[in-house]
Amino acid sequence: MTGRTRKIVFVLLAAALGACGARAPLAPPPGESLPPAPYGAPGPPDAEELLKLDALAAPERSVELRRRSEEREDDPFDLPPE
Template identity: 45%
Template sequence: MARHVRNGLMIGAMALALASCGGRESLKPVAGQKLPAVPVGAATAPTAADMMDPGTQARPERNVELLTQSRQRGNDEFDLPPESRPQQ
């Protein structure tokens, strides 16, 4: 059992080391490569920060009013009882 615990700790340490090696530098284009094309209808090419910012379709604003008080539910014409089947 001690062997399983030791293997689990080693795997956990390797996962932690792997997760902590990410870069924290700002995004820059690779030397020698062209930047993305200017989108149709845009005056200038978007910057890296513009491309990383989610648009309104990716994060829509909430437009639903929250209920502040309970209300009685109205009559529902489709709320019908189940059909009774003849016994076979």
């Protein structure tokens, strides 16, 4: 296969995989139900609420930019190869 043929095959494969997305809202399988409502909740959560990540599962990034160069601390695990 030439480089151009590989690129074409890759693009077609990517397009085919991209078309595999969900086409309808999520719902439990037939004959199954969603989990019961948590204690104190007004009603059972729907599928979208069950897929939401809480703050501990997906924490926000804290990006601290360095204002000036700083010496690195000594890393005891930065060992040369044997």
